[in-house]
Amino acid sequence: MKPQRQWLIAGATVAILALTPGSAFAWGTPGGSNGEKTVTGGGQQGTSIVSKVSYTGSTRGNTRGTKQVQPVGDWTPPACWYEPRRADDFAKYVEDMYTETVNTPGQHSYAKASVGMFRDEYKDGTYKNYNLDQKDKGNWWVSVRDEDRWMEPEAQLCDKQPFWVENGASPQVPNAVTPQVLAELAYNRIQLPTTKVTLAPAGTTKVNLPTWAWLDKARFKEVSVTASLAVPGLNIQATTTAKPVSLKLEPGTPDAETYPGSGECTINADGSIGAPYAVGKSDQTPPCGLKYLRSSGGGTFKLQATVTWQISWTGSGGTGGALPDGTFGNDQAVTVQEIQAVNR
Template structure:
């Protein structure tokens, strides 16, 4: 959690114990919005008819150049187990009036819970933003800079709640800072939002079609009879754009493109023959995968499996179909650049029966 009081100033002016308490204060005394849509309908994180996330109080804006995902889509899972979106970042979020309202509310909520030197420290911090109290190297503000409305934004730390809690704290040496339109914060600021960070946030917001497998025959399969596999979805490129408005006609932005690069099926057992033998089914130019049964009992499916063993007296086979998406991005700093591939899949149990025939 990033406390309003900020890290760098307190480190120079207050005992370490004061700093620790303020940085671990209750959630009210913090700015930790994540840029994700809110569930309370308060206007923060609302969407327009195109499914684009509003920029209000979120710190960045998400848009979908290829259209909003139908039915919500399915989130991509990175194939790199070590890949994560940014745990936190420092960027523009509040107008003076918004910052004043948020700060004073959080201050008043937190004040009754602290005493002694901690209470004094909070009072000094309030004076810094409200009454012009100067800190070393940081001139104080009057009334949260409301006189400069429309000329800039308050930059604050945003934390990603899905990140490791300790990693979220890595941005906490930034205190809220007023930055004029079109400019960046002083070079001493850490974890300033970048196009690369935005590309990762865009990745985290990327939603692609799921994997709905259709088999012929439907339901239970039969030993030595080919199962024809098709996917309901059409897989075409998906673009997601994340941007931060710096004012003055300047922005930082990144646009990711997720392109379907392959579909792989796994029969869930070695006692099966895949079609094709690699299990890698082709994606047609129109984005479709597989084909419906053509009526020829001797034909091999372009995407499918023939089971050689039944599941009688054993658990069903864990059949799986996965789609891999290649992710690239361009942004305000150039490109294209690469991100780790993403995947979606659809594991499901398959029961296989054995049909006995009698020859006369």
């Protein structure tokens, strides 16, 4: 059984938040990537409220394990962030969570006590009745984790208990949703085309014979994902765009040469990479390609073709900028044979 995500409640209660399934403090993530049904507009399903961030464009969908763009360097998109919740949504979540926990047969007393203390804090403690009398004046802000990364240390950093922010004020915490945070979340959702280069000769090449490689300009073009969040007092969005800029060829063996020597083929003015082979070019050096210096024997060499994408974003209020470049690639098998000579 897969462990559930949990709210990170600061202080002494952290140690007792490992509740039984169905009673964990769990806020959902974009798209319901944990297999939950996506609730349009950020509704409630059981005791889990899904993220209100929505995505459009060339998104990679909700399938776990889908390959995605890999940032160059140490930077990664946020593994957790803070989002606003209407007071009535927040109140319903807490009340449902409390009712479910105390009514679950066999539930541990410390779990009931923990949920009870949490409920009291917002119902009859520091806050009164979940601030329902101020529901048009502000929102509760809660932490949300990326479902695919919830075990990473970075996903544990959003550990502030739900807090109230009036409309027009900025939450004073890192990773509170802003246009740039939305742009970074969209970065993690970009679906890029499969990087399978066209080779000539195709499939099987010969030792010491230049192999031409290219990518079709119609397939490798800019792709974008827009992330949006609309709640009372807050309506923001950001569009993250990936533009292909180069192709890196790694032959899969040290006994090979690349064209150019660096193996880095830059993009052409028309958006293509490399150039197709044509009759009459056999004695020319390909602008993008490789040459194997020995055969692959009875097997194949694993050619790695990786495209580098330049990432930028624009957002609400005239915001925008650059994000770290990303890479995306695939392996493809290449058979290399010896050239057979006939002696007479």
